Amino acid sequence: GQQVMQIPQYQHVQEGEDFTTYCNSSTTLSNIQWYKQRPGGHPVFLIQLVKSGEVKKQKRLTFQFGEAKKNSSLHITATQTTDVGTYFCAGRSGGGADGLTFGKGTHLIIQP
Amino acid sequence: EAGVTQFPSHSVIEKGQTVTLRCDPISGHDNLYWYRRVMGKEIKFLLHFVKESKQDESGMPNNRFLAERTGGTYSTLKVQPAELEDSGVYFCASSQDPPPGYNSPLHFGNGTRLTVT
Numbered sequence: 001g002q003q004v005m006q007i008p009q010y011q012h013v014q015e016g017e018d019f020t021t022y023c024n025s026s027t028t029l030s031n032i033q034w035y036k037q038r039p040g041g042h043p044v045f046l047i048q049l050v051k052s053g054e055v056k057k058q059k060r061l062t063f064q065f066g067e068a069k070k071n072s073s074l075h076i077t078a079t080q081t082t083d084v085g086t087y088f089c090a091g092r093s094g095g096g097a098d099g100l101t102f103g104k105g106t107h108l109i110i111q112p
Numbered sequence: 113e114a115g116v117t118q119f120p121s122h123s124v125i126e127k128g129q130t131v132t133l134r135c136d137p138i139s140g141h142d143n144l145y146w147y148r149r150v151m152g153k154e155i156k157f158l159l160h161f162v163k164e165s166k167q168d169e170s171g172m173p174n175n176r177f178l179a180e181r182t183g184g185t186y187s188t189l190k191v192q193p194a195e196l197e198d199s200g201v202y203f204c205a206s207s208q209d210p211p212p213g214y215n216s217p218l219h220f221g222n223g224t225r226l227t228v229t
Contacts, residue, residue, distance in 0.1 A: 009152075033215060033218075035218075041222070042221060043203070088155060092215055102156070103154060104153060104154040105155075
């Protein structure tokens with residue numbers, strides 16, 4: 001079945017440093033979504049990427065979808081303590097409402 | 113609008129006992145999903161309802177797990193009998209029908225933390 005791999009599993013950064021998490025799928029994806037889960041909370045939808053090579057920005061967050069639609073990345077510029085949490089990518093090979101395959105997530109820990 | 117609500121928030125049971133988790137999706141969301149996250153691992157898909165019908169239950173681990181969504185509103189997930197490896201956080205999520213070629217964003221509940229001792 002489809003597998004979504006995400007690295008790194010943990011990332012410690014000093015506040016103000018940049019952070020990147022990478023996501024790779026074993027199959028071509030129709031689209032990819034990113035979620036953030038704060039400690040003790042639940043995953044919250046951030047964004048969806050659909051087009052090959054697509055880049056989207058949300059303030060300090062930049063999301064990219066690879067040309068082959070098999071990989072994606074999330075980059076945070078100048079991290080803040082509010083960025084703490086686990087970032088998950090989730091993809092599916094086809095469009096529709098069926099269940100997504102999630103990566104294991106990247107735990108972002110920020111040291112002030 | 114009210115979000116996805118799950119009950120209970122925590123449950124501690126002994127091996128061999130039965131537990132029933134409940135999920136109330138966002139009103140009007142036909143799609144309801146159950147996911148499970150074991151500590152440090154990925155959020156793993158369990159099953160997907162469209163209204164009252166099971167669209168995909170390929171992620172259900174074994175026949176000790178039974179999910180229902182009578183009437184197409186709230187859903188329950190029963191584990192009977194519970195085993196130690198069933199411990200984890202069980203998330204419910206709901207979504208609207210997506211536009212063609214898209215996946216709908218999932219709206220997650222706060223989860224039920226199940227501990228089997």
